[in-house]
Amino acid sequence: MDVKANSLYQEMQNMIGQSRLQVNEPQPLTNVNPSADDFSTMLKHAVDGVNDMQVASKTAQQNFEMGDTSLSLAEVMLTKEKASIAFEATVQVRNKVLEAYKQVMNMPV
Template sequence: MDIKAQSLFSEMQSLAKQANVGLEQAQPLVTNPSSQNFGDMLKNALDTVNDLGYASKDKQVAFEMGDKSLSLVDVMVAKEKAGIAFEATVQVRNKVLEAYKTIMNMPV
């Protein structure tokens, strides 16, 4: 998978630490030092999820057509990877929509 989960996890941990410190004392947030912006990261993640889905479908069709280089285990693992990636994407979408609704309901 091309999402680089470890770097994403460490970045989330550092942001959580900054949030906890911010409760005790006001501290400006540090901007993301990476060269990619959020839109590019989101597009790459969605492309990866899409590619996993197509790869899963291709393996399924190849297995059904009698490809001897694929086992049922390979096909099922690819299918589960695609399913998990899709479910994670749906959960992220739900959280973004929830945050958007919360922000829109704030009094100005």
């Protein structure tokens, strides 16, 4: 999974645009928040992608340590760094979501 800030930002902007209702548009009664399913699906795919990168990194590292001559040290390190960067990005997104949640919960009603 490639973690690119611009594409992630664009995708989030598209989701925001889709979730906004027109002034005269009636709200559907069956599904209060249809974008919640899209967001949860996107989040699951992102986390699964990061997990897949970490598993691939661990596998490459183990294969290299066992003497696999088809892998170079540079390839193993590159795979490991990609997985590390993807994980760090996921942690940062989680921190921002928690911070936003705390701010919303502290708002006076």
